Amino acid sequence: MITNIKYIYSDTGEVEAAIVPIQAWRAVEKQLQTVPKPTTPFKASKFRGAFRKLNINVEEEIREMRDEWTRNF
Numbered sequence: 257m258i259t260n261i262k263y264i265y266s267d268t269g270e271v272e273a274a275i276v277p278i279q280a281w282r283a284v285e286k287q288l289q290t291v292p293k294p295t296t297p298f299k300a301s302k303f304r305g306a307f308r309k310l311n312i313n314v315e316e317e318i319r320e321m322r323d324e325w326t327r328n329f
Contacts, residue, residue: 262275276284307314 260277263271264273264275266272
């Protein structure tokens with residue numbers, strides 16, 4: 257477990273970056289090399305109409321999701 261991670265904060269107090277020990281970073285890079293690459297490209301058309309039966313207003317849902325991220329400091 258990595259315990260000495262250092263964080264860099266923006267002027268508004270949000271985390272912008274993290275500094276991790278080089279040994280931890282190299283371990284992550286090594287693990288990423290073993291992740292298999294997808295054999296077929298992603299096709300969005302395969303999922304067309306997936307939300308049709310949910311009876312939701314997509315535009316309203318998107319607006320609500322954006323409002324969740326609005327911050328007033």
